[in-house]
Amino acid sequence: MGQASSSSSEQTPDTQTLKAPIEIQNAFSTLSDPQSKLIPLLSLQVSLSLSLSLSLSLCVRVSKTLILLIFSIGFQRVFHLTLKDHEITEGPPAALLESFLGLLEHLGSTIVDEFFVVDKGGGISLSEFVNGYFKCSRTTSSGSKSIIGLLRLFAFTAEKSDFPLNLKFESVENEEEDENYKISGWLRPSDLLMLLWMCWVLLLDSEKKRRKVNVEFPDLDHLLSSAVLFCAEGGVCNVWDCDLLSLDFQLPGDKVYMWILKTVPFLPDCFGQFFKSKLQNCATAEELELASSSVDGTSLTRACDAKLFSSGRAWAIYLTLASDALRKELLCACFPSICHGTEENVLYRSSIDGKGLNRFWSNIEGYYGPLLMLVSASSGDGQESNNSVNRWIIGELIEKGFENRDQFYGGSGSLYAISPVFHVFPPFGREKNFVYSHLHPTARVYEPHPKPVGIAFGGKVGNERIFIEEDFSRVTVRHHAVDKTYQPGPLMPNQGFLPLEASILEVEVWGLGGRRAKEVQNSYKKREELFTEQRRKVDLKTFANWEDSPEKMMMDMITDPNSVRREDR
Incomplete structure (x- = not known):
């Protein structure tokens, strides 16, 4: 009965079905059963699941010994590693990682339950497949509804994974457009961390392109600290030295929503990229090959990174940008093992190239694309061996490289507080004093x-x-009241009203203009080297004869300045 009704609906498709992109119709043709004209429920769940068997590796210190915890997840199984006689003193608890892997295992089925309606025949018809696509597309677009859709997906997946959240959604029916939801309840810091991890893995899966990769498991403490301080409206702990996962603190659901909207508004886009990737794979029958084969081996490893621009920090900045070109370049910093040649984007690093404005300028001159400058500093005596010194990182994203001017310039840019608390300060609109160099x-x-x-x-x-x-030894940070270019807010915790002077530990500059901007800079450097070499060359033929040299003429004038000299004609 259900099959007959679906067949009749196939013959008379509605307007929304006709507006569906061609890849959606191709995906339906690939996944559907030729006899029933329906997509089997299990087939769609597998197609919208992770396309790899994921292994999470976490480096933790146990009794002063570095060990490796490995967790694996496949389509139908989860392997757990039990620790005995060991005490974990660093890194997320093993139970949290196991819960996270269970979350990923139920993701595909939750997506189907949330966005697709099953036909009476036990499958999904073309019209319902298209309707589910449009519903999911609204969730993956930017805006408040996309954030609510992401939180609902996370909450329902967690409920299926046997660790229900205290997050509730109340339907509001009196909206002019579609049905909306009011968020209530709360999340723990560990719950929010799993939400961030889930979005990270979804973006990774969409960018993997069937390649075996080994990617760092990101340190997201800066994002977690930002959310905790935003929801607490004050200091619940010392962010410089605080175990956020051990906090007995409730993050209200509505404030978590506001934090995502203000700080990382493109967090739902990670699910959007994942969903688009799955549909493209289905349209080319690639996803079915992945499901039946054992193409896996992705490893996410959490490790200390010497770079200021680590994977977690790059991803945080990625979540604030609307520019597709900049986001594409930042993906290489988020997943360096996927994008080869990531180090080519590093234009300057003070620990390698040397400190000082001249050394800085020799490395970034001629680069006319977008640049990201990161500064690591310490408030206090500046001694790196002193653990009591508070270290922080700030950044600046500029539009078109640096110029040697004695006044401010620039058309756009954003300031970033990166560590220990992440926050973005986009342009304010009153002044345009973006950059001074x-x-x-x-x-x-x-x-x-x-x-x-x-x-x-x-x-x-x-x-x-x-x-x-000039010598890159000190940085001065003033209160936002002096600035009418960037939005107000502290660049580090407890900044205060007085100017803060700090010792610079490291400076990095990353080029985000793509291959073309780097090629233009290389051409500029070659041209400057050629001009410099030409200025250094001396024409020996001109000065071969001492009688004709300007040095002899000057010597003669000094010895007898009153002598009459006639020009030889």
């Missing part, structure tokens, strides 16, 4: 009012929001 003039001339030499962001000349000294 001034070197010493090549010709020594008298300047009655010399401009400061260094790099700055926001504020005004002499009263900058961030100012980096």
